[in-house]
Amino acid sequence: MGHRIFTMSFGSVYPLYVAKLERKGRTRAELDEVIGWLTGFDESAIRERVADGTTFEQFFAGATLNPDAALITGVICGVRVEEIDDPLMQKIRYLDKLVDELARGKAMDKVLRSA
Template sequence: MKTHDERFAEMTFASVYPHYLKKVEKKGRTKEELHQVIEWLTGFDNQQLQAQIDNKVTFEIFFQNAELNQDAHLITGLICGYRVEEIENSLTQKVRYLDKLVDELAKGKRLGKILRNS
């Protein structure tokens, strides 16, 4: 049986992206705001992000291609019962960083706070 970490590594970003979008739009946020949050974390502009989706890259490749924001370590708190700052597997932690940012956006947090005021 695959571990939690292995499942994240093999999961495609394209399979999860529609869920992120639906989650934030259901709460009155926009695709543009979602992309701003993703760009802040990964460095991907809209075109690069679309390429990741079109190429159906795994989260492992997605984060290998990304330039993680130097302030990503400021993302803390609980997501799915885990403290993101305590996750030991680097890839799993990056996926959970993204989950946490999407969660904050959906919960109505101000963009400046979500982007850790950078």
């Protein structure tokens, strides 16, 4: 069962998300907005989890997933996110998909499935 990413610290991947988005002209604030939308964490909760070594498994165990997360569809790493069986892997891929959409320049209201 255990994918390596489950035990990776969220804080080790977060700067990679930031760098990817900043290269594309997006901001850390936009990343935090997307993470907050998906997980229910505010900016300080995100910072705390980045700093304290929280694993992805712990990160999503403490999250309140947005009910609209099921609207996130498409392919990430060659796999359709809506077809991923493992609930934790699906949540991680939801986050990856949102970051990718931001990086591709998609409007925030579209990324957050509010339109």
